[in-house]
Amino acid sequence: MYCPFCASTLVSQPKFCCSCGKNISYLYNADTPQQARPSEGPDTTMVDELIAKYFTEGHSYEVIVDFLATKHSVSLSLSSLKRRLEDAGLTRKKNYTPLATVQAAITDELKGSGQLFGYRAMWQTLKQKYSFVVKRDDVMHLMAEMDPIRVENRSKRRFFRRVYRSVGPNEVWHVDGYDKLKPFGIAISGCIDGYSRRIMWLKCGKSNNDPTIIAQMYMQCAAELGVIPMRLRTDCGTENGLMAALHCSLRSEHGDEFAGTKSHMYGTSTANHGIESWWSYFRKQRSQFWMDLFGDLRERHLFNGSYLHICLVRFCFLDVLQKELDEYKQFWNTHTIRPVRQSQCPSGKPEAMYHVPHRFDGRNCGFPTSAEAITRFSSQMPPATTLDSDEEDLEAHFSQLQRQSGLPTPLDWEAATENYIKLKNMANL
Incomplete structure (x- = not known):
């Protein structure tokens, strides 16, 4: 520090x-x-x-x-x-923090998924993660000197944005799964508020196809905020059925025009652009790094997509990836979204737009829900899919090998990769 x-x-x-x-x-x-x-x-x-x-x-x-x-x-x-x-x-x-110290921190960030950052995202990270006092222009010039190739590639990108309209936070929550890491055994599920673009949850695990797991994420988020959205928007996957039913049941107690079954909207994934567009930011700034990391393991013949290799990837990387997802969620919710002409939504920090919408000419469209109602519906949900007996045995075996070899619990992707390679060799996979 x-x-x-x-x-x-x-x-x-x-x-x-x-x-x-x-x-x-x-x-x-x-x-x-x-x-x-x-x-x-x-x-x-x-x-x-x-x-x-x-x-x-x-x-x-x-x-x-x-x-x-x-x-x-x-x-x-x-x-x-x-x-x-x-x-x-x-x-x-x-x-102001000395530029030499800022440069050292940028160098450290560029070793990992920070290499996908633009200078604005890097500036935000330096302020929040390192508590630096630094000018944004200084960060821009440093990144142009330290990482000129990626800076030039980002400057050539062209974005085409859709027009999106919303009157306030909790009008629509957009829910979707992210499958880019599924070939390596890791599934991600996320939810975003359409007005403020605040990330409501961002979780990784063994599966994002289990209806109970998705419903539990929804209920946990509703319990933490004490509010449910006016409408819920998902694609037509079966994993969203239980969450949709719970949401419609909770909304049936209200008397507005979208109460009951009208409070949930099914549609194609391409039309669910509230979160589909956000996944592009997520890929540019975080997931592309993990896709490249796992792809490199496959190119080096250290991962062949078999069941045993997938279980080992989950064992070594799942907690590290969830820690990074939590960090990215916090950074995203407190970064500044610039105004664009193609959008009818306000600009500012998602956290501020969500909690104080009156400062952005918006109003809270959510409906309060009681902890009693959340508990009552949660108790009626079926149990989530757990690890099968084979995967439990493999996880116990990997844990035993880790203890015997004295490998520490990985705290970053480098340690997780080292553990993966060593455990793979020890288990003769």
């Missing part, structure tokens, strides 16, 4: 930087146990943590004030917010 003001290495978790003296306690507030935090009073500490969180995500001062009032019932004036930010040493236009 580096100090975002002077780039000095932090060997512990101090409240103030030993080199420049700036207050950096907000970097650790999210992970520090409550009893170990300064005794400023629970309310003040909580508000300071929320302010630091939303500031680090890049929201404007006015939106942060709205977030505090709307989501947390905390009334705070704009001048008080600025004073608290100044006291915490949080700034966007002072104490």
Whole structure:
């Protein structure tokens, strides 16, 4: 971890930087146990943590004030917010991070899926992941120097956008599965809000064809938000049937024109462009890296598509990939979407457009749902497909080999690849 003001290495978790003296306690507030935090009073500490969180995500001062009032019932004036930010040493236009430190971080990101980033996505990653204070133009120039070939290729792309209209968040949720990694045994399921383009869930697993698994993702998301959308949009796959039935049952209690069975829409995958268009961003910025990684294993004759190899890929890579999906979901939901003439939806950060739509001339179209209703319907769902006995035995065998060889649990794709190759050789696959 580096100090975002002077780039000095932090060997512990101090409240103030030993080199420049700036207050950096907000970097650790999210992970520090409550009893170990300064005794400023629970309310003040909580508000300071929320302010630091939303500031680090890049929201404007006015939106942060709205977030505090709307989501947390905390009334705070704009001048008080600025004073608290100044006291915490949080700034966007002072104490810029040294370019050498920024260049080192970009180099590290370019080793993995960050090589698919444009300079805007890289700039957002540097701010959120590393807490750097850096100019976007500086990031653009650094990437042009460090990765000129990919920068030139991205500059030649041409996008054709469809016109999309929505009056507010939770009007339509678009649900779809992503099958580009299925040849390697990994399936992905995602859901996006049509108005704000906020990712509602993004999960990977053994299958995205099990109706119970898809329904559980929907119910879990509804329980976390306490709201269900006005309409749900899916393709005609059988995996969406149970989720559609649950949604229509929950919506049958309302009296609007889309209540009951009208609240769900079936259609072709190509017409479900709310999420189909987002998959293109996902591929450019994340999944293409994994497709190339697994494809390279296949080209090196380390993966042949057999059942045993697929089970080993899941064992080594599934948790690492889910961690990256969670990270990408967070980054996407707090990045800025630029305005385009072909869209009737607003521009801004998805998280802000979803939670404070009145700032973007929108209104919340969702319907509140109770935890009791979620629990009642969830208890009636059939059990999800579990690992078959053969795969359970293989997973136990791979776990035993990993323990015997002293291989650590992989935390990134490099360690997962190393574990895969070693376990493959040990298991004589």
